[in-house]
Amino acid sequence: MIKPHLLVLTPGLRAYREYLLRSIAPAYRVHLVLTEPPTWELPYLDGWTVVPDLADTGDLVRAATGLADRAPVDGVICWDETWIVQAARVAVALGLPADPTVIERCRDKHLTRAALDTYQVPQPASRLASDGATALAAARAIGFPVVLKPRAMAGSFGVVRATDEAEVRRFVNFTEESWRMAPELPRHDRNILVEEYAEGPEISVDSVVFQGEVTPVCLARKELGYPPYFEEMGHVVDPADPLWHDPTLRKAVGDTHAALGFTDGVTHTEIRLTRQGPKIIEVNARIGGGLIPYLNLLGGGADLGLAAAAVACGRRPPAQAASRRRPAAIRFYHPARDDTVVEEITFDPAGLPPQIVAYGPLAGPGEVKSPPPRMLMDGRIAYAIAVGDRVDECRAALAAAGRALRVRAG
Known part of the structure; x- marks a missing residue:
């Protein structure tokens, strides 16, 4: 049987996304579209196309249709938040099921809020702002504390909590300046959400x-750090989490997808569990980041990479979970000081308990890294993953891994 032909738009960072290609490649002929020749990706590929600029949708469509003329494409997938709308447009050009409008509705957090409002899905009150004055007016109308965030960023870039008017004035530039991290993203007259x-x-x-x-x-509990910022320090995936049996949470997730008109794909929905019940924070029209789906896989859960590939090709994903599942957790580590010049990052093997199943550096020699707020997720220098029989066992193992981390700085 000929394996389905899957077009993947950009591989993402190796440390965070290689596991997806490793899962998908045995079952699919993967054709990768990227901006420079592949290196580490080569063992997983059936072919590749280099394009000058992923933001050029016309160039992407020409590359994809040229490929399809030689070998019909069964599906298009993208797990990089920056390019998911372009991937949907490529799929439409190839005659595959996709709706760029729906993807944009997820990509643009203001459009998400408007859609959820129409369906009365529980979510935080939200207003658009264009500068410090309008952000302050919005904060006064909503009531403190408030959260300032960019309209269409990801990874908690530019997201900060403000408890009073002085902090709104102080932090609004932090939110606005976050757009420099991804200048290829669309800008609007009003880019700030309060x-x-x-x-x-x-x-x-x-x-x-x-x-x-x-x-x-996959349900994950976030561990946040560096307040008033929202840096994701780690995640815990527990198959025994009682939230799996919460009908209010399940209804909120289902109603969110109905409101957005999202009918096919894999999504990553972020939710706050408030006293009033779950409130939707945002929806990403892609596989979750931060290695969360990998935790699910390591703990015996379903492979979200294979599921996403199947849906992209118009196929119902097969049931994949193992009979025995266990908790899994990840911890990210940051440098202690701003502007740390990394020379070497290692873990002392003698200090790693048996629950640690994966670990490694996220920064190479010569890279300059800082903790939040100077740098956010891009300031991470290492990670460790634990799988155990209990969540507290995983957390203890990750704490031990942190003590075993060795950072040699220049």
Whole structure:
């Protein structure tokens, strides 16, 4: 049987996304579109196309249709937040099921809010602002504390909590300047969202959506740090989490997808568990980041990479979870000081407990890294993953890994 032909738009960073290619390649002929010749990706590829600029949708479409003329493409997939709208447009050009309008509705957080409002899905109050004055007016109308965030960024870039008017004035430039991290993203006259602060633990739910049927597959609890910023320090995926049996949470996830008109694909929904119930923070029209789906896989859960590839090709994803599942968790580590010049990052093997199943550097020699707020997720220098029989066992193992981390700085 000939394997389906899958076009993947950009591989992403190796440390965060290689596991997806490793999962997909045995079952699909992967054709990668990227901006420079592949290196580490080569073992997973059936072919590749180099384009000058991923922002040039016309160039992407020409490359994809040229490929399809030689070998019909069965599906298009992208797990990089920056380029998911372009991937949807490529799919439409190839005659494959996709709706760029729906993807844009997820990509643009203001459009997400408007769609959820129409369906009365619980979410924080939100207003658009263009500068410090309008942000302050919005914060006064909503009531403190508030959260300032960019309209269409990802990875918590530019997101900060403000508890009073002075902090709004202080932090608004931090939010506005975050756009420099991704200048290829669309800009609007009003780029700042001012939102009600939803107090409570934060979780994410990765769902597989096929022909309108929403199936939550991976539920993760976030561990945040460096307040008032929202840096993701780690995640915990526990198959025994009682939230799996919360009907209010499941309804919120289902209603969110209905409001957005999202019928096919894999999504990453971020939610705050408030006293009033779950409130939707945002929806990403892609596989979750931060290695969350990899935690799900390592703990015996379904492979979200394979699920996303199947849906992209118009196929119902197969059931994949193992009979025995276990908790898995990840911790990210930052440098202690701003402008740390990395020379070498290692872990002392003698200090790693058996629950640590993966670990490694996220910065190479010569790179300059800083903790938040100077740098956010791009300031991470290392990670460790633990799989155990209990969540507290995983957390203890990750704490030990942090003590075993060795950073040699220049």
